[in-house]
Amino acid sequence: MQTYFIELSYLLASIFFILGLKGLSHPESAKRGMHLAEFGMLMAIIGTLMHHEIVTYTWILAGLAIGSVVGLAMGLWVPMTAMPQRTALSHAFGAFAAALVGISEFYKHGGHVEPIIMSALGFEVMLGALTTTGSLLAFAKLQGLVRGTPMTYRGQNVFNMALLAVTVGIFIYLIVVPGSMPLFFTMVGLAFIFGLLLVMPIGSADMPVVMSLLNSYAGLASAATGFVLSNKVLIIAGTLDGFSGFILSILMCRAMNRSMTNVLFGAFGSAATAAAGGEQEGSMREVGLDDIATQLAYANKVVFVPGYGLATAQAQHAVRELADVLEKRGVTVKYGIHPVAGRMPGHMNVLLAEANVPYSALYELEQINPEFPTTDVAVVIGANDVVNPDARDNPTSPIAGMPILEVDRSKSVVVLKRGQGKGFSGLENPLFFKPVTGMLYGDAKDTLTRLVQAVQHA
Amino acid sequence: MSHETLISALYVFALAAFLGYQVISRVPPLLHTPLMSATNAISGISLVGSIVTAGAHYNTVSTILGFIAVVCSTTNVVGGFVITDRMLKMFKRKELVKKE
Numbered sequence: 001m002q003t004y005f006i007e008l009s010y011l012l013a014s015i016f017f018i019l020g021l022k023g024l025s026h027p028e029s030a031k032r033g034m035h036l037a038e039f040g041m042l043m044a045i046i047g048t049l050m051h052h053e054i055v056t057y058t059w060i061l062a063g064l065a066i067g068s069v070v071g072l073a074m075g076l077w078v079p080m081t082a083m084p085q086r087t088a089l090s091h092a093f094g095a096f097a098a099a100l101v102g103i104s105e106f107y108k109h110g111g112h113v114e115p116i117i118m119s120a121l122g123f124e125v126m127l128g129a130l131t132t133t134g135s136l137l138a139f140a141k142l143q144g145l146v147r148g149t150p151m152t153y154r155g156q157n158v159f160n161m162a163l164l165a166v167t168v169g170i171f172i173y174l175i176v177v178p179g180s181m182p183l184f185f186t187m188v189g190l191a192f193i194f195g196l197l198l199v200m201p202i203g204s205a206d207m208p209v210v211m212s213l214l215n216s217y218a219g220l221a222s223a224a225t226g227f228v229l230s231n232k233v234l235i236i237a238g239t240l241d242g243f244s245g246f247i248l249s250i251l252m253c254r255a256m257n258r259s260m261t262n263v264l265f266g267a268f269g270s271a272a273t274a275a276a277g278g279e280q281e282g283s284m285r286e287v288g289l290d291d292i293a294t295q296l297a298y299a300n301k302v303v304f305v306p307g308y309g310l311a312t313a314q315a316q317h318a319v320r321e322l323a324d325v326l327e328k329r330g331v332t333v334k335y336g337i338h339p340v341a342g343r344m345p346g347h348m349n350v351l352l353a354e355a356n357v358p359y360s361a362l363y364e365l366e367q368i369n370p371e372f373p374t375t376d377v378a379v380v381i382g383a384n385d386v387v388n389p390d391a392r393d394n395p396t397s398p399i400a401g402m403p404i405l406e407v408d409r410s411k412s413v414v415v416l417k418r419g420q421g422k423g424f425s426g427l428e429n430p431l432f433f434k435p436v437t438g439m440l441y442g443d444a445k446d447t448l449t450r451l452v453q454a455v456q457h458a
Numbered sequence: 459m460s461h462e463t464l465i466s467a468l469y470v471f472a473l474a475a476f477l478g479y480q481v482i483s484r485v486p487p488l489l490h491t492p493l494m495s496a497t498n499a500i501s502g503i504s505l506v507g508s509i510v511t512a513g514a515h516y517n518t519v520s521t522i523l524g525f526i527a528v529v530c531s532t533t534n535v536v537g538g539f540v541i542t543d544r545m546l547k548m549f550k551r552k553e554l555v556k557k558e
Contacts, residue, residue, distance in 0.1 A: 018477060024496065034543055041539070045506070049509065053510055057513060059525040063512055063527075075536065080545070090538060096526075097505070098507075100511075101508055105511070211494070222503065235471050237503040240477075241501035247482050344491060345487070345490035349489070350492070359488055359550070360552050
């Protein structure tokens with residue numbers, strides 16, 4: 001009876017999870033979908049509390065209470081600009097939990113685990129361990145605790161591969177010859193180290209791919225836990241998460257026209273790739289704030305193109321204010337969002353939504369590109385590589401073939417930039433040297449706020 | 459683990475993978491960040507495994523590991539859902555934005 005109740009609660013949870021994700025196909029149905037998923041989670045937890053093996057509730061309740069407080073605090077107070085960091089941290093938590101459950105399961109059996117379960121358990125702890133440290137390093141990079149540039153050394157890929165080979169070797173040995181505690185913990189330790197090594201050579205600009213991949217690994221670790229405990233809701237939820245991350249990482253790679261291997265092992269944005277950019281002819285043209293304000297005020301159509309700089313300057317509200325003033329004057333305002341703008345998939349959309357920009361004004365790359373020739377002013381805010389015309393025009397460029405937002409086709413381009421330095425990829429951007437482009441240096445938020453006032457007086 | 463259990467687990471895995479592909483490829487780029495935090499919260503279902511590990515008294519080590527795992531996954535579940543809700547509330551249609 002009890003078993004049926006538990007299994008039924010898991011079945012319901014699985015159905016509600018799927019319905020919840022299905023709801024995410026549209027912003028209108030998304031909220032309801034999430035409530036279904038939340039209800040499903042509650043069902044699964046209540047069901048689990050009835051489990052016959054549970055003898056004491058002290059630690060469970062304490063854990064639930066602490067986790068809820070921490071989770072609630074994080075959920076309510078993390079600013080939207082810090083969303084990539086928070087997501088990286090939660091990947092680490094999820095993966096760490098999976099790894100711990102695996103280790104405890106191994107320990108419980110004194111290391112004597114039958115081969116089939118050991119295979120799943122090995123995947124669980126290895127994926128869990130490497131995702132934990134990998135995500136923590138990604139968090140540190142995103143939070144600015146360590147430098148965002150790729151960390152490389154000679155023979156890095158060879159060393160990483162060798163380490164991975166040793167780890168997998170131990171794993172296979174443990175399946176065939178079960179029982180060695182020291183070897184098991186060596187494997188876990190190596191997986192923890194491998195996670196760090198995997199993320200070390202990856203630069204900030206490639207973070208959207210890494211975030212998606214870590215998301216995928218965390219999910220697959222959960223799915224493997226499901227195999228170990230023969231728990232179907234774990235398999236389903238973990239697989240959904242794993243696939244979601246996998247699909248996202250493929251989409252991100254496609255949006256940069258790079259292969260997964262290149263992103264993971266190419267150390268993009270290091271000194272070696274930057275040198276390939278070459279020097280630019282001509283000079284950048286700095287323009288006055290009032291000129292731009294006049295241009296904007298008398299334009300028919302303005303397209304804003306945000307990048308990570310928008311997030312660092314926290315300028316999302318200022319952009320919205322500028323858009324409001326322009327719309328009052330009858331200017332059509334749209335936003336062009338590149339899939340890899342920012343540090344995680346959909347980063348820019350969330351920031352602009354936070355600033356009350358209606359989602360109907362947010363356009364994807366394919367939708368907005370045909371509109372640039374009829375755009376009077378394209379305003380690039382803290383974006384660089386995603387508008388670099390070299391990706392389209394220069395086949396020798398390291399980013400050749402990457403789909404870009406073709407702002408250089410608009411009648412006029414304004415680039416809001418902190419300084420004259422290069423972007424995260426270290427590449428020179430010919431857009432900044434085109435005659436059609438004017439540069440406005442300074443903090444994006446400050447510049448935009450001053451533009452609002454200037455447009456009002458224009 | 460019996461062979462039937464393994465096979466049925468593999469079935470579940472394969473079908474969930476197909477379903478996941480179908481459902482998730484329909485999510486527009488607009489909602490990719492909420493998607494990530496939602497799947498994250500959902501995969502916090504490993505809480506279910508953590509709860510049993512923490513509550514069943516196998517041995518002290520297991521209980522401690524289980525307890526830490528419960529804290530980690532609860533943080534993920536609660537934090538993930540709260541933040542997803544918070545994000546989704548911000549996505550508004552044009553008419554609704556104008557009214558405010």
